[in-house]
Amino acid sequence: MSPVWTVVAAVGAATFALKAAGPVLLGGRELPRRALALIALLAPALLAALVVTQVVGGNRELVFDARLVGLGAGAAAILLRAPLLAVIVVAAAATAVVRALF
Amino acid sequence: MTYRYRDGARKIAPIGVAAVAFGASFGILAETAGTGPTAAVVMSATTFAGSAQFAAVSVLDAAGATLAAILAAVLLNARYAPISITVASEFKGSPWRRLVESQLIVDESWAISARGGGRFDRHLLLGAGLTLYPCWVGGTAVGAFGAEFLGDPETLGLDAAFPALFLALLVPQVVSRRALVAALLGGTIAVVLIPFSSPGIPIIVASAACLIGLERR
Numbered sequence A: 001m002s003p004v005w006t007v008v009a010a011v012g013a014a015t016f017a018l019k020a021a022g023p024v025l026l027g028g029r030e031l032p033r034r035a036l037a038l039i040a041l042l043a044p045a046l047l048a049a050l051v052v053t054q055v056v057g058g059n060r061e062l063v064f065d066a067r068l069v070g071l072g073a074g075a076a077a078i079l080l081r082a083p084l085l086a087v088i089v090v091a092a093a094a095t096a097v098v099r100a101l102f
Numbered sequence B: 001m002t003y004r005y006r007d008g009a010r011k012i013a014p015i016g017v018a019a020v021a022f023g024a025s026f027g028i029l030a031e032t033a034g035t036g037p038t039a040a041v042v043m044s045a046t047t048f049a050g051s052a053q054f055a056a057v058s059v060l061d062a063a064g065a066t067l068a069a070i071l072a073a074v075l076l077n078a079r080y081a082p083i084s085i086t087v088a089s090e091f092k093g094s095p096w097r098r099l100v101e102s103q104l105i106v107d108e109s110w111a112i113s114a115r116g117g118g119r120f121d122r123h124l125l126l127g128a129g130l131t132l133y134p135c136w137v138g139g140t141a142v143g144a145f146g147a148e149f150l151g152d153p154e155t156l157g158l159d160a161a162f163p164a165l166f167l168a169l170l171v172p173q174v175v176s177r178r179a180l181v182a183a184l185l186g187g188t189i190a191v192v193l194i195p196f197s198s199p200g201i202p203i204i205v206a207s208a209a210c211l212i213g214l215e216r217r
Helices: A003-026 A033-056 A066-079 A084-101 B005-032 B037-047 B052-063 B066-077 B082-092 B095-102 B107-112 B121-144 B158-173 B177-196 B201-214
Strands: B114-116
Touching: A003 B037, A003 B052, A003 B066, A003 B082, A003 B095, A033 B082, A033 B107, A033 B158, A033 B177, A033 B201, A066 A084, A066 B158, A084 B005, A084 B158, B005 B037, B005 B052, B005 B107, B005 B121, B005 B158, B037 B052, B037 B121, B052 B066, B066 B201, B082 B107, B082 B114, B082 B121, B107 B121, B107 B158, B158 B177, B158 B201, B177 B201
Parallel strands: none
Antiparallel strands: none
């Protein structure tokens, strides 16, 4: 198998198993209240980490570039209660403008 | 309030539009990395997780080893273990059904199905996932087969749309002081770890921020 197809197969199989883990092993069971309290906090923690890694994440380094401007513009759109699609478009457009200018 | 599949589809629709563009940019990146269009589309259909696919293909493009590409993608997707546990109690029926339905879990469908207090709505999640899937796979096909006619996705700023999207999904989750602390702690852990670890690890370690929930009120 070529390296490309090896990666496609291995990553596909691993992701399949990771996504299935919870629903297949624990499906339909009520979680204890203690666990629910943790799970309620997992969403904000993970989403914040995703924001950070997507905006300044590089390969083992922090990269500060036009993405920050895009996030700032997106945050302003969120504050103005813009619809989700507008937030995404504003963030991309602001980044594109900065990249075109500098 | 009870939700139906189409409520999930409606809520995710704006992200679906973006997913077509993200899918196309993945297709273009994969094509420039030399994977061939078919492998790019098959990967979108079988992995269905944007960031890990981008990571795997960029490592391949940088002439990295096959193992490094696999490891980068699997680490990035390791967050699906805790994510899938959070929604586990919502999935009913036979193990086979749960196995198939669980494949519609992605960051966006999961975040949009959160009902607060650690509860999630399966109809919202599956309706959203079913909507995103054709957008993502179709977008990949457009990008991969049309790469030579389309521009460089970076000039369009598409990579900056991701953090803005996740921020927009984060805001409605910050419903309490504790949620705010968890978000700030998770973000801080990620920033601190980015320079010292492979991509993916900062996100996994940041999920430990939820442990502040163990403290008694």
